[in-house]
Amino acid sequence: MNNKGKRFRSLATRISAGIILFGTLVFVTVLGANYFLSRNLLEEYIGELARATASSTVREIETVFTTVATNADSLASVVTKADINEPQIHDAIKAFLKTNADIFGMTVALEPHVLHENIGEFSPYYYREQEAYGYANLADNSYRYLEWDWYRQPKSNRKPVWTEPYLDEGGGNVLMTTYATPIWRRDDNRFAGVATADISLGWLQKLVDNIHIGETGFGMIISEADIIVAHPDKQRNMLKLKSTLEAEFIRDYWDVYTSSKSASHATYFHAPCRHKPGDCWVAIEPLLDTGWKIVIVIPESELVSDIMILTLKITALAVIGLIILVMVILSVTHRLTSPLARLASVTKDIGEGRLNIKLPRPQRNDEIGELTNDFRLMRDSLEEHIDRLQETTAKKQKLESEIEIAKDIQMSMVPGGGTVSIIEATYQLYALLRPARSVGGDLYYFQQDDNKLHFIIGDVSDKGVPAALFMAKAVTLYAGAMNDGLTPGNTFTHMNQALAQNNDACMFVTALCGTLDLDSGELTIANAGHMNPLYKTSDTSGELPVEGSLALGLMDDVEYPNITHQLAPGSRLLMYTDGISEAFNPAREQYEEERLLAFVSNCPETKAESLGTATMQDVEAFVNGAEQSDDITLMVIQYGNA
Amino acid sequence: MPLEIEIHAEPNEGKRISLAGSLDTDTAPQLQDKIDQNIDSTVHMVIMDLKRLEFLSSAGLRVIFKLKKQMDSHEGKFMLLNLQPQVRKVFDIIKALEGMSVFKSQEEMDEYLAAMQNKVLDGDA
Numbered sequence: 171m172n173n174k175g176k177r178f179r180s181l182a183t184r185i186s187a188g189i190i191l192f193g194t195l196v197f198v199t200v201l202g203a204n205y206f207l208s209r210n211l212l213e214e215y216i217g218e219l220a221r222a223t224a225s226s227t228v229r230e231i232e233t234v235f236t237t238v239a240t241n242a243d244s245l246a247s248v249v250t251k252a253d254i255n256e257p258q259i260h261d262a263i264k265a266f267l268k269t270n271a272d273i274f275g276m277t278v279a280l281e282p283h284v285l286h287e288n289i290g291e292f293s294p295y296y297y298r299e300q301e302a303y304g305y306a307n308l309a310d311n312s313y314r315y316l317e318w319d320w321y322r323q324p325k326s327n328r329k330p331v332w333t334e335p336y337l338d339e340g341g342g343n344v345l346m347t348t349y350a351t352p353i354w355r356r357d358d359n360r361f362a363g364v365a366t367a368d369i370s371l372g373w374l375q376k377l378v379d380n381i382h383i384g385e386t387g388f389g390m391i392i393s394e395a396d397i398i399v400a401h402p403d404k405q406r407n408m409l410k411l412k413s414t415l416e417a418e419f420i421r422d423y424w425d426v427y428t429s430s431k432s433a434s435h436a437t438y439f440h441a442p443c444r445h446k447p448g449d450c451w452v453a454i455e456p457l458l459d460t461g462w463k464i465v466i467v468i469p470e471s472e473l474v475s476d477i478m479i480l481t482l483k484i485t486a487l488a489v490i491g492l493i494i495l496v497m498v499i500l501s502v503t504h505r506l507t508s509p510l511a512r513l514a515s516v517t518k519d520i521g522e523g524r525l526n527i528k529l530p531r532p533q534r535n536d537e538i539g540e541l542t543n544d545f546r547l548m549r550d551s552l553e554e555h556i557d558r559l560q561e562t563t564a565k566k567q568k569l570e571s572e573i574e575i576a577k578d579i580q581m582s583m584v585p586g587g588g589t590v591s592i593i594e595a596t597y598q599l600y601a602l603l604r605p606a607r608s609v610g611g612d613l614y615y616f617q618q619d620d621n622k623l624h625f626i627i628g629d630v631s632d633k634g635v636p637a638a639l640f641m642a643k644a645v646t647l648y649a650g651a652m653n654d655g656l657t658p659g660n661t662f663t664h665m666n667q668a669l670a671q672n673n674d675a676c677m678f679v680t681a682l683c684g685t686l687d688l689d690s691g692e693l694t695i696a697n698a699g700h701m702n703p704l705y706k707t708s709d710t711s712g713e714l715p716v717e718g719s720l721a722l723g724l725m726d727d728v729e730y731p732n733i734t735h736q737l738a739p740g741s742r743l744l745m746y747t748d749g750i751s752e753a754f755n756p757a758r759e760q761y762e763e764e765r766l767l768a769f770v771s772n773c774p775e776t777k778a779e780s781l782g783t784a785t786m787q788d789v790e791a792f793v794n795g796a797e798q799s800d801d802i803t804l805m806v807i808q809y810g811n812a
Numbered sequence: 813m814p815l816e817i818e819i820h821a822e823p824n825e826g827k828r829i830s831l832a833g834s835l836d837t838d839t840a841p842q843l844q845d846k847i848d849q850n851i852d853s854t855v856h857m858v859i860m861d862l863k864r865l866e867f868l869s870s871a872g873l874r875v876i877f878k879l880k881k882q883m884d885s886h887e888g889k890f891m892l893l894n895l896q897p898q899v900r901k902v903f904d905i906i907k908a909l910e911g912m913s914v915f916k917s918q919e920e921m922d923e924y925l926a927a928m929q930n931k932v933l934d935g936d937a
Contacts, residue, residue: 331916368824562894629870630870631842631870631871631873631874632837632869632870632871632874633837633871634837674878674881675878676874676875676877676878676881677874677875678870678873678874678877678906680905680906682871698907699906699907699908700906701905713821718907719907720907720908720910721906721907721908724877724906724908725911748869748870752869799836799837800837800869
C-alpha cells in the first residue's frame with residue numbers, strides 16, 4: 171500500500187499539514203505586513219506628535235511672553251511722557267503688574283539724569299508676593315542695577331532682550347527671566363533706561379512636567395545660551411545643556427542645528443536615544459525671537475512596543491484560530507476518509523481471498539459513497555467469478571483426471587504401453603508412440619504368430635480425444651482382423667468398411683499394415699493413404715514403394731492391394747507418422763521426409779532399437795524445444811540379423 | 813500460422829471458399845464454423861480455392877472430406893482448385909484425390925464447367 175520507504179501519512183494529516191502550512195504562510199505575511207505598515211504609520215505619527223507637542227508648547231509660552239513683552243513696551247512708552255514724575259512711574263508699574271497676572275515683577279530702571287535732570291539712579295521694583303505685592307528699590311547701592319545684564323544688554327544692543335534665566339537675589343528671589351526693553355528720550359532718541367517685566371519660570375516647569383508621551387517621552391526648554399530652563403528632572407535646571415546626559419542624544423544635531431539658518435525655524439529629526447535603547451523622535455522649535463528653544467523627545471520604541479504587543483496578541487489569536495481550524499479539518503477529513511481506510515483494509519482482506527468480509531456501508535451520496543458501492547459490485551462480481559472459476563477448475567481437474575485414465579487405457583491398447591523393443595533371433599522390433607496431448611490418434615500394433623510377424627502403424631486424422639476414440643476403434647478392428655487370419659489388404663478392406671460406417675465426422679486413419687514371414691523374409695504389406703516405409707540394408711536405403719488406396723474411413727468399398735517385397739536378412743523397415751515428417755522447429759520449418767531418409771541412410775546404428783532412438787534424437791535436436799504439434803509414432807522392424 | 817477464410821457467391825448457386833495460411837488442428841474448427849454458417853443443401857456447387865493455402869494437416873483434410881461428403885449427399889458439385897505442391901502431396905499420400913474434381917487452374921475449371929453445361933444442354937436437346 172505504501173510507497174517504498176515512504177512513511178504512511180493519512181489524507182487527513184496531509185490536508186491538515188497543507189492547510190497549516192498555507193494558513194501560517196498567509197498569516198505570517200499578513201501579520202508582518204500589518205506590523206510594518208502600522209510601524210511606518212506610527213513612526214510618522216510619532217514625528218508629527220513631537221512636532222505638534224513642540225508647537226503647542228511654543229504657542230502657549232508665546233502667548234504669555236508676548237503679553238509680558240507688550241506690557242513692558244507699553245510701560246516704556248508711558249515713562250517717556252514729558253511731564254511724568256517719580257510717583258507716577260511707581261503707579262504705572264503697579265498698575266501694569268496688577269492687570270497682568272503672568273508678570274511676576276516689573277521695574278523701570280532709568281539712566282541717571284537723562285530723562286530728567288533731577289532724577290539719578292532710579293529703579294523701583296514691584297513684584298508679586300503671595301496675595302500682595304512686594305517692593306524693592308533696586309537703586310540702592312547693594313543691587314547696582316546698572317551692572318546687570320537685563321540693563322546693559324538692551325542698552326548696548328539698542329533693542330529689547332530676554333535675559334538668560336537667573337535667580338533674582340535681592341529682587342524677587344525666584345528663578346526668572348526678564349524682558350527688558352529700552353526707553354528712548356523723545357526729542358533725541360537717546361537711551362534713557364529700560365522697562366522690564368519678569369516671568370517666574372515656575373509655570374514653565376509645570377508646562378514641561380505636563381508633557382507625557384509614552385513612558386519616558388519628555389519636553390524641555392532651553393535658553394539662548396543653551397541653559398536648561400525647564401526640565402522634568404528639576405536638578406538639571408540651570409545647567410548648561412552640553413553638560414547633561416540628555417544633551418548627548420541631540421549633541422550631534424544640536425551644533426548643526428544651532429549653527430544653521432534653520433535655527434530660527436522648527437525642525438525635527440530621528441536619532442538614537444541616549445537615555446534608553448532605540449531611536450527617538452526629536453522636535454525643536456524656537457520661541458519667538460528670544461533665542462529660546464522648546465525640545466520634545468519621544469522614544470520610538472515605547473510607542474512601537476504597543477504595536478508589538480498588539481501583534482503578539484493577534485498572533486496568539488491566529489495560532490488559536492489555526493489550532494481550531496486544524497482540529498476541525500482533522501475531524502472533517504477523518505470523517506471523509508475513514509470509509510477509505512476501511513475500504514483499504516477490506517481490500518487487503520479481499521486480496522488475501524476473504525471475499526465474504528463485511529463491507530462498510532456507504533454513508534453519504536458522494537464520491538466515496540460511490541466508490542464503496544462500486545467496490546461492493548466489484549467484490550460481488552469477483553466472488554461470482556471465483557466461484558465460476560473454482561467450478562470450472564474442478565470440472566477441468568475432473569476432465570484431466572479422466573483423460574489421464576484414458577491415456578493409461580489408450581497406452582495399454584498398444585503393445586509395451588507406448589515404447590517397446592523386442593529382440594528375437596529372427597527379428598528385432600522397436601516401436602514408440604508419443605501423443606502430442608495426453609491422448610492421441612496414432613497407433614501401432616504387432617503380434618507374432620508362429621513364423622509370422624503381423625504389424626500395423628497408423629495415424630488418425632486430427633488429435634486429442636476424438637482421435638483417441640477413433641484410434642481405439644481402429645486398433646480393436648485390426649486385432650480382430652488379424653485373429654481372423656486376413657491378409658493385410660483384406661484387413662484394410664475390412665477395417666475401412668467398419669470405420670466408414672456412420673462416419674459423419676469424416677474421421678479417417680492412414681495406415682500401413684503388413685505381415686513378415688520370419689522364415690523366408692517375404693513381406694506382404696498394404697497401404698491406406700500412409701507414407702511409404704523407409705528401408706535400409708547393409709548397402710542401400712530408400713523409400714519402399716507400397717501402392718495403396720484411400721485412407722481408412724472415408725469411403726465405402728475400397729479395395730487395398732497386397733504388395734510383396736523380399737527382405738534380405740538384416741534389412742530394416744522404418745515406418746513413421748507425420749508427427750515426425752511434419753515436426754516443426756521454432757522457426758516453423760518442418761523436419762521433412764527427405765531429412766528423415768538422409769538421416770536413416772547415414773545412421774551407423776545396426777539395431778532396430780538404436781536406429782529408432784537415434785532417429786528420435788535427431789528429430790528432437792531439430793525441433794529444439796518447440797512444442798510437439800502432432801502425435802509421433804515410429805516403428806523399426808529388422809529382419810534377421812545383419 | 814493463422815487461417816484466412818473468404819467465402820464468395822458463384823453462379824449457379826455456387827460458393828467459392830478461398831483459404832490462405834495454415835489449415836491445421838487449431839484452425840480447422842474455424843473453417844468448420846464458416847462452412848456450417850454458409851453451406852447448406854441449397855448450395856449446388858462448392859469451389860475450394862487453395863491457392864494460398866500453405867499447410868494442410870489431417871485435421872484440415874477431415875473438414876474438407878466432410879464438406880465433400882455433405883455436397884455428395886445432395887448431389888452437389890465439389891471441386892478443388894489450385895492445390896500447391898505441398899498441399900497436393902498431403903492429398904496424394906492418403907490417395908484422396910481419386911474420385912474428386914481437382915483443377916490446376918481457374919481456366920481448366922472454367923473449361924470443365926463449360927463442357928458440363930454443354931453436355932446438359934445437349935442432353936436436353
